[in-house]
Amino acid sequence: MPHQLEDLLERIERRDEEAFRILYDETKKGVYAMIAAIVSDRSTIEDLMQDTYMKMLAKLDTYERGRNFSAWLFQIAKNLAFDHVRKNVKTTVVDPIEDGNVFNRPKDAYDHPDDPSFEEMLSCLDPVEREIVGLRSVAQTPFKDIAITLDKPLGTVLWLYQRALKKIKKHLEGRE
């Protein structure tokens, strides 16, 4: 995180909104990627992103300084998304075939070979691969942080990422 994390957190504690805005801007891609890997409905993603930041603020006292903040925040997002899935299995499990209108995109967007949506690109991946691709490609999270977030060995994360990219590439080539 380019800005000094501790400085930002201390300012947030003093209700400095500018500091919160910076933190939000620097972490929103990762939070989104983590939630979108688990949940597909756009309004649910919005709710969960909001919930993630609210919970982050409320739980700031449990964050241990010096630990990896992004991994901690993404874990909050992941837990909230899984909690939501457990409570609402039928409506939120990612299934692009069943739910062709994810992210409120027009359904025919999937039929256009040159314009696959983000969800369409990730539709060939399993949940863990979706999380890794989301965090890496979207949020540009370091592999080490992804490994911490997902509690997987670094080598496994690297391997899964390479494999996922190949699957996406093959999937996109197959739909052309």
Added chain:
Amino acid sequence: MKKNDLEQQIRAKAIQAMPDVYDRIPFATAPIGVLETKPKRFSPAWRTLASAMIALVFTAVTAIVVLSNENPSVYALETDAETIGYQVLSGAMFLQNEEVIDADPLAYTLLDSETSLFEENIDLFAETFAVLETLIGAKDDLAFRLSESDDPAFAQMIQIEVSTLDGETIAYQIYLNQTLRRRIASLQGEIRFLEDRYEFRYVRLSGSEKSRLTIENGMDTLVVTHQSSESSEMNFRYQWIQSGSPYRAVQLRLTKIEGVLSAELATQAGDQNLTIRMERAMMSGMPTLRSHYRFGNGAEVESGDVDVVAEFDPIQDRVVYRMNGQVQRGNQSEPVQTDQVRPGKGNMMPGHGPR
């Protein structure tokens, strides 16, 4: 489709779909937890006692490790402070940057690929260059200074200054204590950069391994062994360990020619091997990282010469690292060129380098 293009496409589509919920967060009224105060590592009384003990130990053993002198004129790094400091710094950098070139590219098969090894793994090469650019160069690019510690928990410190291609100077501090047990001298300490601290242990050995350094960042461990070196070169092996098991390794050979330190990174798996040689030089008046790599896969070979320069782009208001080169595969030779803005880290350590 190239890997980079695919990643960019995924990123663009995701950002296109990403909602902005900032206005939905009632920051002004949201409950905020109070930050924990990080506990001090040592109580004042312990600190005083430790300082006194350290001073005694230091007085007794300082000549054994740091001031020992091994034919200093012939090696790439000349003093103990340089040799030890270099291993700690490079170990921390390699540990910090898991994307430094490793065995991953060796999964690449020349026959099956549309693009070159370099293009397929351009991110890995870029990050490898970013790490190594500050670990090589002339004396002015890489300076080590041993002094008394300004932290009473440690007896000594090594101040390190490195320079990036765009001329920025970055400083690191290594804090250390020395101990002597059963005639074996060892060091314990930590390297600091901003809020990050990596702890290390160093022990000098005899035989084919001259020393072993273990450095940790909590999750991962890296072991750096200084192997028996010949005349004007030094060889280090870096082995990553997770849950007690080694999972990858690279070999680094340092040579010094006319006062300039250059590096060769090598890794091997079965019939496949990759070496990248890097050195800093002035090219057309610009500081340049020159590299030559060779990838062998059985009888097939790909090689390339790639130069990296850092230029300030006034439009982006950022430093852009530009890679230009030529890749040779079989009888075919093709140019490669890429511009990229580094992800805000310069030499890939957190919070440092060009933004």
